[in-house]
Amino acid sequence: MKTNKEHLVIQSVQGRVHHPTMRGAGYRVGFDGWGRIPMATGGITYNYAIGDCCMGIAGDHIEPGVSLKNADASENDAMNAFACVGNTAKVLTGDAKGELGFVTGKHGGIDHVMIYFPSETLEKMAVDDKVLIKAHGQGMKLLDYEEVMVMNTDPELFDKLGIEEKDGKLIVPVTHIIPAYLMGSGLGSSTLMSGDYDITTQDKEAVKELGLDTLRFGDIVYIQDNDGHNGAHYLKGSGSVGVIVHSDSFTSGHGPGVCVMLTCKKDTLKPKICKDANLANYLLK
Numbered sequence: 001m002k003t004n005k006e007h008l009v010i011q012s013v014q015g016r017v018h019h020p021t022m023r024g025a026g027y028r029v030g031f032d033g034w035g036r037i038p039m040a041t042g043g044i045t046y047n048y049a050i051g052d053c054c055m056g057i058a059g060d061h062i063e064p065g066v067s068l069k070n071a072d073a074s075e076n077d078a079m080n081a082f083a084c085v086g087n088t089a090k091v092l093t094g095d096a097k098g099e100l101g102f103v104t105g106k107h108g109g110i111d112h113v114m115i116y117f118p119s120e121t122l123e124k125m126a127v128d129d130k131v132l133i134k135a136h137g138q139g140m141k142l143l144d145y146e147e148v149m150v151m152n153t154d155p156e157l158f159d160k161l162g163i164e165e166k167d168g169k170l171i172v173p174v175t176h177i178i179p180a181y182l183m184g185s186g187l188g189s190s191t192l193m194s195g196d197y198d199i200t201t202q203d204k205e206a207v208k209e210l211g212l213d214t215l216r217f218g219d220i221v222y223i224q225d226n227d228g229h230n231g232a233h234y235l236k237g238s239g240s241v242g243v244i245v246h247s248d249s250f251t252s253g254h255g256p257g258v259c260v261m262l263t264c265k266k267d268t269l270k271p272k273i274c275k276d277a278n279l280a281n282y283l284l285k
Contacts, residue, residue, distance in 0.1 A: 001165065002143040005155040010136040013079040014092070015068030015113060018042045019127045028060060030250030031202045036060070038250070041110045042067045046122055050104050050218030051280030054247040054256050055201075061254070062247035063107060064217045066115040066122070068131055080111050080194035084137030085243055085259060086157030086283060089115045092132050096124035102283055103133060104218060105245025105259045106152065108186055108195020114245060116283075138193060145170060148268055149229055151193050153261045160282040161220065162274070172222065172241050172262070173274035176211060180225040180234050184253040192228045196245050196257035215256050218279035219244045222271035228263030239269045243279060 020042035027035040038060040048057070048064045070076035087103040101117035115131060140150040140158070148170065150158070164171040178199055186197020199215075201207050215221075220243055227238035242258035249255055262269060 001163070003155065003158075004139075004141045004143060008136060008139055008155065010134055011082065012132055013082050013135045014130060014132045015070050015076070015079050017044060017125060017127050017129045017131070018067050018069035018112060028251060031252040032250070034250075036250060041107065041112060041246070043127065044122055044125055046119070048217065048247070049280075050116055050216070050284075051278055052217055054215050054217045054244055055213050057247045059247060060249050060251065061107070061110075061257070063112060063114045063245070064116070065104060066101070066117060066125065066131065067112040068115060069112055076111055077194070079113055079133070080106055082135035082138055083113045083133045084135065084152050084154045085261065085279070086154030087136055088134045089117075090132045091117075091121070091125065092130040094124065094126055094129040096121050096129065099124070103154075104279060105243060105257070106195055107246050107257055108189065108197070111195070145268055147266050148262055148264045150262055151228075152259055157282060162277075169268055169270045171270050171272050173220065173277040174222040174241065174271045175219040175273070175275055175277050176215060176221045177271050177273070178210070178221055178223045178258075180223065182206065183223060183226060183232065184255065186257070187232050190231045192232055192260040192263070196242075196259045197232050198249070198253070198257050199255040200253055201248055201255035202252060215244055216278055217244055217247070220261075220277040221258060222269070223258065227265050228260045229265065232260070235265060237267050238265045239263070239267065239271075241269060241271075
C-alpha cells in the first residue's frame with residue numbers, strides 16, 4: 001500500500017510517570033447510583049497489560065502499564081497530539097534507565113499517554129521517572145485512499161495490522177464491531193488526534209449480545225457509522241478503526257476507551273472479525 005511515510009517527521013516528546021490522583025474522599029457515583037472509591041487512572045499498573053481483558057476489573061478507567069503526563073499543559077498537549085500507538089518509548093531516569101517499551105494509547109480528560117514495558121521493567125520504575133517517546137506517524141496518508149484519514153498510528157504498526165486491499169476497499173482485521181449508538185464520553189471533542197472516546201457499557205444485554213464482555217486492552221475494533229474527522233460524530237455509512245486503551249467504567253456514558261487509528265466518511269473501511277487483532281500479537285511477537 002502506497003503511503004507518504006518517507007516524508008513523516010520523527011520527533012522527541014517526553015513525559016513523567018504520573019502519580020494517581022483523587023479529589024477529596026474520592027467517591028464516584030456510578031450509573032447504578034452506588035458511590036465507590038475505585039483505583040483509576042495514572043501510576044504504574046503492574047497486573048494489567050495489552051492482551052488482558054479490560055472488563056470486570058475492580059477499578060475505573062484503568063490504564064495498563066505506565067501512564068505519562070507533563071506538568072506543563074502545553075508540553076502535555078503536544079505529547080498527547082504527537083505520540084502514536086506503537087511508537088518506541090525509552091526510560092531516561094531511575095533504575096530502569098535505558099529500557100524500551102512502546103505507546104499503547106492515549107486517554108482524554110486525564111490527558112495521559114500509556115506505555116507498555118515488560119513486567120521486569122515496571123518493577124524498576126517509579127513515579128516521576130522520565131520517559132522519551134519517538135513520536136512518529138501523525139500526518140500519514142494512504143496515497144491511493146485519500147478518503148481515509150490515518151492518525152495516532154506508528155507506520156511500522158500500520159504495516160502489521162494485516163489490512164487487505166479488495167475492490168477499492170480496505171479489509172481491516174478487528175476483534176469487535178461497535179454500533180454508533182454505544183459511543184459516549186469523548187463525543188464533542190474537536191479532534192481525535194489526541195485522547196479517546198468511550199464505548200458505553202451500561203446496557204448489559206447489549207454488552208453480552210455484542211460480546212463486549214471479552215474486550216481486551218489493545219484490541220483493534222471497528223465503530224460503525226462514526227466519522228472521526230475533526231472530532232467524532234455520527235455519520236451514516238462512515239466508519240472508524242481504533243484500539244482499546246483503558247478499562248471499563250462504572251460511570252454513566254463511559255466504558256472502555258477507543259483511540260482512533262483510521263477513519264473514513266465513506267464505506268472504504270470494511271471490518272473482518274479476527275480474535276487475534278490485538279497489539280500484543282502485533283508488537284510482542
